[in-house]
Amino acid sequence: MEKEIAGFGASGRNGGWCSALFPWSTTLLAKEFGIEKAKALRMAMIESVDQIGKLTKELGIDCDYQKAGTYTLIRSAAQNQKAIAAIEEARQFGVDGLTLLDAKNSPLATISQGAVFDPACASIHPAKLVRGLAVAFEKLGGTLFETTQVFDFKPGSVRTSQGDFTGEFIVDALEGYRSTLPGKKRESLPLYSLMIVTEPIPSEVLDGLGIKPGATFADFRNLIIYGQRTKDNRIAFGGRGAPYHFGSRVRNSYDRVPAIHAHLERELKDLFPELARYRITDRWGGALGVSRDWMASVKLDPVTKIAQAGGYVGDGVGTSHLAGKILADLILSRDTPETSLCLVNHSSPKWEVEPLRFIAARGAMVAARLADKLESFTGRKSFISRIIGWLTGK
Ligand SMILES: Cc1cc2nc3c(=O)[nH]c(=O)nc-3n(C[C@H](O)[C@H](O)[C@H](O)COP(=O)(O)OP(=O)(O)OC[C@H]3O[C@@H](n4cnc5c(N)ncnc54)[C@H](O)[C@@H]3O)c2cc1C
Structure with missing residues (x-):
């Protein structure tokens, strides 16, 4: 059941990073769940x-x-500290194949001292992916109810704008929109x-x-930015900072904030002045879902048969694929390596009232901005950035 059309949400309008990134760092995963579980999740991602890549090829x-x-990219001494920490973390756990590149082997951004390269990332056109999946789902026999708004659900039944539906299992995959349903305001924060x-730019x-x-490219700042060279040679560029x-x-009106779009234009020009013309x-823009502990999760209550997946923050392209596979396994009672991953049946606390x-x-948005300013001034990872890292699982 989809209120608008499949792909209306973040899945159809994201930055197209199909990455192995996960909201929690490997270090934090290891601290909470143990080294082996942390490594298993990294490998699954x-x-x-x-x-x-394989599935989309098979499905045409x-x-x-x-x-x-x-x-x-590494664009300041403070960002260099974070790059070294990322390389060290990858070396310690031995799963992620990160390498440190010098400036001439990385995108030639201004004041760049090089970059950390992660091979585990593909770029995709998000709307083509999600619409393609919707078509494939219907060809495989699924029924998609578009323009069907869910008002509420309880075990075995869903109340919608098209009437009531019954079903054995119900999957809540509302992510950035979860807070719009009754009683769910504190479950997921729409960011x-x-x-x-x-x-299109000449090749x-x-x-x-x-x-x-x-x-795809980003840098190590706190208030995240992300870019992609698309198949038709555009630069798709995004970032956080919207209120x-x-x-x-x-x-829908929150999707466009002129000041933030102007800020993104400035940031892109600052990175690559040649692109200004x-x-x-x-x-x-769009809303993504953040759980209170910034951890993604997939769960199924065996009694109510209500399942939920989400909390992917800005890493939902790869993580929602993994979550989909786990949901299928849980619903079909299949014991697979994925069903014992540490995001399965993880419960996040509720957000504050x-x-x-x-x-x-x-406050977190202001703090991230301030931390970036301080870091470019002092050249050191700021105290604020450490607090942000601690709060967001980095
Ligand atoms: C601008 C932007 C850039 C991003 N960039 C990246 C990126 O580069 N890489 C990455 O990995 N992740 C990125 N993300 C995050 C990623 O897109 C999401 O984590 C992921 O798409 C979530 O998928 P989903 O299916 O769980 O949720 P969604 O795709 O948001 O789907 C939820 C759906 O629920 C529908 N809905 C809402 N309310 C109701 C209702 N009452 N009844 C029925 N249906 C309803 C919505 O219309 C929506 O289509 C980005 C997100 C945004 C917003």
């Missing part, structure tokens, strides 16, 4: 990137899948991420900048 979904890896895209220009076909809305409200053709939630979410 890395495999998900390839499985999406042309979603511009290109596995060209991701470059996290807005906004995007811009350039007109020589992008090649000259060291942005390889299909590559949280009181009461976990989600509205190319037009920004589209601006949009308002106005505390509002103060925390808005």
